[in-house]
Amino acid sequence: MISFSAVHKHYPGGFAALKDVSFVVNPGEMVFITGHSGAGKSTLLKLMAAIERPTSGNVLVNGQNIGKLRAGAIPFLRRNFGLVFQDHKLLFDRTVYDNVMLPLHIVGFDRTEAAKRVRAALDKVGLLGKEKANPVALSGGEQQRLAIARAIVHRPAFLLADEPTGNLDAAYAADLGELLRSFNQVGVTVVIATHDEQLAARLNPRLIVLDHGKLVS
Amino acid sequence: MRNWIYQHWRNLGATLGRFGRTPLASLLNIGVIGIALALPLGLYVVLVNLQTFARERAPVPQLSIFLAMDAKPADAQAITARFKNHAGVKNHRFVPRDAALAELKARSGLADVIDSLNQNPLPDGFIVEARENSATALETLRDEMKRWPKVTHVQLDSAWARRLDAVLRLGQLALLLLAGVLAFALAAITFNTIRLQVLTQREEIEVAKLIGATDAFIQRAFLYYGALLGLAGGLAAWLIVWGGLVLLDNGLAELARLYGASFRLQHLSLQDSVTVCLAAAALGWLGAALSLRRHLAAFDPH
Numbered sequence: 001m002i003s004f005s006a007v008h009k010h011y012p013g014g015f016a017a018l019k020d021v022s023f024v025v026n027p028g029e030m031v032f033i034t035g036h037s038g039a040g041k042s043t044l045l046k047l048m049a050a051i052e053r054p055t056s057g058n059v060l061v062n063g064q065n066i067g068k069l070r071a072g073a074i075p076f077l078r079r080n081f082g083l084v085f086q087d088h089k090l091l092f093d094r095t096v097y098d099n100v101m102l103p104l105h106i107v108g109f110d111r112t113e114a115a116k117r118v119r120a121a122l123d124k125v126g127l128l129g130k131e132k133a134n135p136v137a138l139s140g141g142e143q144q145r146l147a148i149a150r151a152i153v154h155r156p157a158f159l160l161a162d163e164p165t166g167n168l169d170a171a172y173a174a175d176l177g178e179l180l181r182s183f184n185q186v187g188v189t190v191v192i193a194t195h196d197e198q199l200a201a202r203l204n205p206r207l208i209v210l211d212h213g214k215l216v217s
Numbered sequence: 218m219r220n221w222i223y224q225h226w227r228n229l230g231a232t233l234g235r236f237g238r239t240p241l242a243s244l245l246n247i248g249v250i251g252i253a254l255a256l257p258l259g260l261y262v263v264l265v266n267l268q269t270f271a272r273e274r275a276p277v278p279q280l281s282i283f284l285a286m287d288a289k290p291a292d293a294q295a296i297t298a299r300f301k302n303h304a305g306v307k308n309h310r311f312v313p314r315d316a317a318l319a320e321l322k323a324r325s326g327l328a329d330v331i332d333s334l335n336q337n338p339l340p341d342g343f344i345v346e347a348r349e350n351s352a353t354a355l356e357t358l359r360d361e362m363k364r365w366p367k368v369t370h371v372q373l374d375s376a377w378a379r380r381l382d383a384v385l386r387l388g389q390l391a392l393l394l395l396a397g398v399l400a401f402a403l404a405a406i407t408f409n410t411i412r413l414q415v416l417t418q419r420e421e422i423e424v425a426k427l428i429g430a431t432d433a434f435i436q437r438a439f440l441y442y443g444a445l446l447g448l449a450g451g452l453a454a455w456l457i458v459w460g461g462l463v464l465l466d467n468g469l470a471e472l473a474r475l476y477g478a479s480f481r482l483q484h485l486s487l488q489d490s491v492t493v494c495l496a497a498a499a500l501g502w503l504g505a506a507l508s509l510r511r512h513l514a515a516f517d518p519h
Contacts, residue, residue, distance in 0.1 A: 049427075051427065071517055075426070075429045075432075076429065076431075077429075078428065079428075079429035081429075083427055083428065089424050091424060093421070102424070102425065102428065103429065106428060107429065111223070
């Protein structure tokens, strides 16, 4: 469970990205965070995964307070999350396979079991045939799916995605929507920051709408 | 456990791979560290050799007692008896005048000069080691023995050994200072090398942190690199000093032979060699650890 109560986030220079935001995301839910560009959608996701800390208020993830978390505990909190970034953050010095292997390598997974999981994750996103390719050789849509494979390979409880359909055409975006829904159907809590209204209309999730850092609905 | 060993093994492999990917830069780094460490290491070898040389010539302060030229064997026996009963004498050795001449001939390289003498200019003598080696005890002993019959001269030959000792102590101090400065240089070199690596691997570090890598996991490969860099530098320093010693040793042996003596340089002991390499590895690790502490903080949330 993720809960925000009276959360404010100010950036150096005085810009207030979030003002008095409170909501709860229950286990197994699919939630879309929408709003105009600069409304604070990305900041909201960053606070959940302890990439940033709130200026005031409490962000609780599975009962742990992000604002007060020790630096040493953050890696273990993040292992509950699968993160899909707007700019993918893929590593171009290694193969598709090794990109997906990274989260399992980090948690010290058994080798043979890890290899099976990587193949399963690549199969799920339809990239099994390209495991030896360099991510550079993939199209934008394929890179996005690779980022999703890396996010779900360690079977996280939460999947957070920031503008996953950002640069994709409508057909690709529809496929991606189905993929995200399929994770939700097997019990993963999915939180997506997007301004893609078509995607929202198709998946019919709960909406959290932000306007200039304030929660509208 | 097996998995843990595998992870470390894999890291070691990856670290060696990093050396392989930048062979020239790595070699230059190792060379710089090697030369920096070779300076104090070389000075250390010189000091060890001087110390050994000094110890061989004057193991403990000795008193040399010279009898009168006209002393009879009976006089020598009387003095031997005095030594036996003396509480301050640890042991004593009689050096007959013929033996003294033969020894001088063998050791000094003056064989030709001595052969040209038509009579032995040396008196009978004793070499005495005292039970107590403090300066005052030795001087009291010297003054006492001077008054014995048929003793013409007592020489306390510790003064030059003491001076040499003082010089060596000064040398050791210089060695410590030099080693301290260059140890700092070694740590600084790894600090900077790791800083550059952190910069070039920004993306990888950032992604690894975002998906739950602990600092220990991220630091491991860099720490290995720092330690290996130090170790390789230590080995390079050892090679430089070893090569220098081999070259010098041949030259010195030649020189000693010309003087009719034999002299071999002492190489670094196994223990010293291992200590140097391990210390270099530890310094490399330290430089890397300091660098990581400083440069990985930028990735923490704020």
